[in-house]
Amino acid sequence: MRLVSACLLGVNCRYDGASKLNENVLALSRKETLIPVCPEQLGGLPTPRLPSGIASGTGVDVIAGRSSVRNADGEDVTECFTTGAAEVLRLASMFDIQEAVLKQGSPSCGSGQTQCMENEGGSYLSHPAEGDGVTAALLKRNGVRVITEEDL
Ligand code: SF4
Numbered sequence: 125m126r127l128v129s130a131c132l133l134g135v136n137c138r139y140d141g142a143s144k145l146n147e148n149v150l151a152l153s154r155k156e157t158l159i160p161v162c163p164e165q166l167g168g169l170p171t172p173r174l175p176s177g178i179a180s181g182t183g184v185d186v187i188a189g190r191s192s193v194r195n196a197d198g199e200d201v202t203e204c205f206t207t208g209a210a211e212v213l214r215l216a217s218m219f220d221i222q223e224a225v226l227k228q229g230s231p232s233c234g235s236g237q238t239q240c241m242e243n244e245g246g247s248y249l250s251h252p253a254e255g256d257g258v259t260a261a262l263l264k265r266n267g268v269r270v271i272t273e274e275d276l
Contacts, residue, residue: 127216127224128153129233130160132273137162141172144227148276152225161215163232163259167208169201175250176201177231177241182255183209187262193231194241198248205232209259216268226260228272235260235270 130137133153134145152158165171174195178186185191187209192202209232216224226233231240234257241250260270 125157125159125219125221127161127212127221127226127268128158129225129227129230129273130162130165132225132227133158133160135160135162137165137171139164139171139173139175144273146273146276149225149273152276158225159215159219159221161212163208163212164204165208166211167204167206169204169208174199175239176205177239177248177250178253178255178258179241182238182253183231183234183258183261184256184265186258187265193258194248196241196248196250198243205258206262208232209262212259213262213266213268216263216266221268223269223271224260224263225276226257226263226270226272228274230257232257232259235264235272 132149240253
């Protein structure tokens with residue numbers, strides 16, 4: 125049994141109200157039990173919502189309280205991201221999950237690649253960045269292995 129980013133299973137939970145259905149993840153769901161989670165929704169954010177990114181550093185820094193998560197209006201949504209990550213970790217503990225398949229490149233779910241948000245002349249713009257998203261970082265810190273859809 126594994127956790128999986130809900131958008132990879134076709135759930136329309138992304139910031140733009142769409143999914144990122146992945147055929148390999150769908151095929152996996154026919155062979156084993158996958159528990160779909162969307163940490164941004166679990167943290168209380170609406171769908172659709174403004175895109176967000178990590179202000180500086182990575183999800184590790186957000187978990188440690190050294191950085192924040194901002195949306196495209198520059199609003200601080202850190203608490204939603206950390207609450208959602210904690211909820212995913214709680215589910216992982218509840219079901220004794222050893223591994224999660226999370227969406228690459230997301231500020232929540234990305235593993236090794238995430239999304240940052242920079243203030244450029246008063247406008248907040250998101251960019252891909254190296255490092256883990258907030259949920260991926262929290263799961264890894266607590267011993268849950270994280271792979272992405274690209275590893276399947
Ligand atoms: Fe998908 Fe994760 Fe973003 Fe939710 S937070 S839409 S599960 S990548």
